[in-house]
Amino acid sequence: MEKPKLVVDGKRMDGRGMEDLRPIKIKAGVLDKADGSAYVEWGNNKIMVAVYGPRECIPKHEANPYRALVRCTYRMSPFCSIEEHGKRGPSRRGTEISKIISEVFENVVFAEQFPKTAIDVFVEVLQADGGTRVAGLTAAAVALADAGIPMKDLVCGVAGGKIDGQLAIDFGKYEDNFGESDIPMAFSLRTGEILLLQMDGLLTKEEIARVIDMGFAAAEKIHALQVEALKERYVEKKMSGAAPEPELEEAREPGTAQEGKPSETQGEG
Amino acid sequence: MFGEKRFGKERFRRERGGISSHGPRGQRQQAARRFPIEAGTEQFSVRNARVVVPGELISQSPRPIPYAFIKDGKTYSTVMGLYDETSGRLVPLEGCYTPKLGDIVIGIVTEVKFAGYTLNIKSPYEGFLSTKDTRDELKLGNVVVARVKDVDEVKNVDLTDASRLEGGEILEISSMKVPRVIGKNSSMIRMIQDATRSEIIVGRNGRVWIRGGDSARAIEAILKIEREAHTPGLTDRISMLLKSGPTSPTASGGA
Numbered sequence: 442m443e444k445p446k447l448v449v450d451g452k453r454m455d456g457r458g459m460e461d462l463r464p465i466k467i468k469a470g471v472l473d474k475a476d477g478s479a480y481v482e483w484g485n486n487k488i489m490v491a492v493y494g495p496r497e498c499i500p501k502h503e504a505n506p507y508r509a510l511v512r513c514t515y516r517m518s519p520f521c522s523i524e525e526h527g528k529r530g531p532s533r534r535g536t537e538i539s540k541i542i543s544e545v546f547e548n549v550v551f552a553e554q555f556p557k558t559a560i561d562v563f564v565e566v567l568q569a570d571g572g573t574r575v576a577g578l579t580a581a582a583v584a585l586a587d588a589g590i591p592m593k594d595l596v597c598g599v600a601g602g603k604i605d606g607q608l609a610i611d612f613g614k615y616e617d618n619f620g621e622s623d624i625p626m627a628f629s630l631r632t633g634e635i636l637l638l639q640m641d642g643l644l645t646k647e648e649i650a651r652v653i654d655m656g657f658a659a660a661e662k663i664h665a666l667q668v669e670a671l672k673e674r675y676v677e678k679k680m681s682g683a684a685p686e687p688e689l690e691e692a693r694e695p696g697t698a699q700e701g702k703p704s705e706t707q708g709e710g
Numbered sequence: 711m712f713g714e715k716r717f718g719k720e721r722f723r724r725e726r727g728g729i730s731s732h733g734p735r736g737q738r739q740q741a742a743r744r745f746p747i748e749a750g751t752e753q754f755s756v757r758n759a760r761v762v763v764p765g766e767l768i769s770q771s772p773r774p775i776p777y778a779f780i781k782d783g784k785t786y787s788t789v790m791g792l793y794d795e796t797s798g799r800l801v802p803l804e805g806c807y808t809p810k811l812g813d814i815v816i817g818i819v820t821e822v823k824f825a826g827y828t829l830n831i832k833s834p835y836e837g838f839l840s841t842k843d844t845r846d847e848l849k850l851g852n853v854v855v856a857r858v859k860d861v862d863e864v865k866n867v868d869l870t871d872a873s874r875l876e877g878g879e880i881l882e883i884s885s886m887k888v889p890r891v892i893g894k895n896s897s898m899i900r901m902i903q904d905a906t907r908s909e910i911i912v913g914r915n916g917r918v919w920i921r922g923g924d925s926a927r928a929i930e931a932i933l934k935i936e937r938e939a940h941t942p943g944l945t946d947r948i949s950m951l952l953k954s955g956p957t958s959p960t961a962s963g964g965a
Contacts, residue, residue: 476804555808555865556863
């Protein structure tokens with residue numbers, strides 16, 4: 442395929458400006474059997490993420506007695522794209538992305554709270570259109586939160602780079618393939634830390650700094666969508682149950698402060 | 711009544727001043743010390759709570775709250791949960807069960823060894839029940855209610871005071887919703903028991919054992935609590951559910 446014109450009159454192929462994101466939809470808790478799950482539609486990307494764990498680490502020799510293992514598996518479906526990704530099975534690229542996503546979450550998950558266990562994250566790309574690693578990572582953060590795994594922050598990712606000589610954010614497939622440079626990034630916005638930074642192609646020092654700044658600005662928007670997706674599950678339901686409550690209800694640990702009384706599981710014997 | 715055997719044994723031990731050095735009484739005191747609920751502190755209110763996500767700021771000052779962490783003098787949530795400003799308590803909405811000393815759990819025997827039994831306690835960690843700590847002889851697949859006797863730093867879980875549960879049904883719910891199923895001073899579970907005349911044991915690990923009575927209604931009520939655990943006014947809705955329609959008069963094994 443020939444290189445298309447990526448920027449025409451300051452607009453990109455799909456009509457976006459340089460700092461505009463594609464439309465993003467995130468939904469948490471979509472899978473029944475997984476401990477946590479999320480589904481993201483990011484432009485034409487469609488990605489499903491399932492989280493299992495913390496659970497027993499198999500194989501056992503990989504288990505760490507001090508912390509949980511965060512294992513991510515990124516996989517592209519054979520039908521996800523029109524070309525190049527049509528094969529089944531592990532690939533060089535899939536292995537790399539699995540590794541980098543695992544390392545991002547190693548940094549934010551409180552793994553030391555679950556020694557000897559493994560937390561498995563499965564990122565399944567159902568439809569691909571550029572920027573799947575950051576979209577998968579963004580959805581994985583939502584799925585981990587949905588699984589109740591303690592984390593320092595809800596991380597999110599976005600890609601940026603240079604197309605037709607101009608810096609831009611959130612690349613689609615053609616921008617990714619034919620652009621001059623592509624930088625996938627992941628951020629922890631609470632601390633302002635960069636958890637993932639890769640680069641294809643070439644950029645000057647100043648350009649990189651500018652792309653990272655653009656990434657941070659875009660990440661704010663993505664983070665808001667992640668929070669919304671998580672809260673949506675509970676806030677909506679909270680509204681529906683509008684019956685008045687006569688007393689403060691309590692959700693405390695059972696088996697505490699019950700000294701001398703029969704156990705909470707026992708009725709009038 | 712349902713846990714008669716176990717609690718009978720416990721009572722027996724207590725009256726005799728405790729047979730073993732780590733009798734149930736001592737354990738219970740230790741458990742209470744680990745999670746002190748001071749009298750007079752405000753109680754958690756679902757109505758006033760707001761939903762928080764990991765990394766969300768919950769206080770400008772450092773506060774040692776479970777499921778939160780402190781960074782640069784500020785407190786942030788680590789989980790998705792409900793945070794109540796007035797009581798300063800954070801209750802997670804999701805998450806797996808991690809065994810704690812003194813918890814009552816329902817386990818399923820997955821392995822029979824010479825020294826004891828390995829139990830699946832619906833947790834990342836398995837429970838171990840020594841033959842010394844149970845009178846019953848157990849088989850693979852038996853369902854057992856037991857108390858957590860010890861958890862060490864690498865999460866080896868020892869169980870004690872086990873007794874086998876025969877018959878009945880097992881319901882699995884999220885362990886984070888268990889406090890709500892039990893209710894304040896066991897009010898919720900007692901209400902369900904009274905209405906359905908079922909024997910119910912709620913394990914802290916999210917397994918609920920139900921036998922006899924109107925068990926279908928009891929299951930319906932417990933699943934409703936699990937679904938709506940984060941909403942206020944739950945007690946009223948459950949009592950309405952229990953009152954609606956005819957309650958089954960059968961009381962096989964009920965109170």
